[in-house]
Amino acid sequence: MPTKSVAQLSGAHLRAHRTIFQHPISHNLNWREVHELLRAIATVAEEPNGNLTVRRNGQTLVLEPTRTKDVASPEMVMRLRHFLEKSELPEPGQGAETLHWLVVIDHQSAELYRSTLSGAVPDNLLPHEPDKFFRHAHNSRDFSRGQDKPDPNSFFGPIAAALEAPGPILMFGTGTGTGSEMEQFADWLKVNRPGIAARVIGCLTVDSHHMTENELLAKARDHLAGTRGNPE
Secondary structure (H helix, E strand, O other): OOOOOHHHOOHHHHHHHHHHOEEOOOOOOEHHHHHHHHHHHOEEEEOOOOOEEEEEOOEEEEEOOOOOOEOOOHHHHHHHHHHHHHHOOOOOOOOHHHOOEEEEEOOOOEEEEOOOOOOOOOEEEOOOOHHHOOOOOOOOOOOOOOOOOOOOHHHHHHHHHHOOOOOOEEEEEOOOHHHOHHHHHHHHHHHHOHHHHOOEEEEEEOOHHHOOHHHHHHHHHHHHHHHHHOOO
């Protein structure tokens, strides 16, 4: 039977999908909502032993029943995440050229989009103490931090780890200079992850707080189209 794509999700189904991809891993992922999400986007069969066999676009996932109302196991959350990633097909007429990373970052969070297609859902990464990160940095190129400047590795490190998968990277951020976590992250990559830094094809300052997800994705597509048309 046909399966829904992420772009078609809304309401509780979309909320459950986003919670699965939240970082750090959420401990409030409701099992009933996960079950309903899977039934909405895949074929789900309950086996005699109580296990659920989930099939979607050639991928299969077997889940053991949970005894609590929430999905308490990080391992199960990661299995769900990998299944959803592998079973998501590109929209008709779209190919590998759409698999660009879009990173939207500020001092409170980073949102990582694996595709710039309309309706793409980001992986959300949060610093341990969002309100304390990078507000007092005096030099975006100086990564030695005092007591009021937490080690950027605890925020930037997980973002870089997620970006290990191949593909060009476009970054959006707010502010400029020392007030821009995007610029600080770009500089951190050059020092700590030069291979990933080499894949960054653009850093744009945008008013992301007043843009919808689809507006951000459309701006990314426009920029990428202009980049392809102007290779210089």
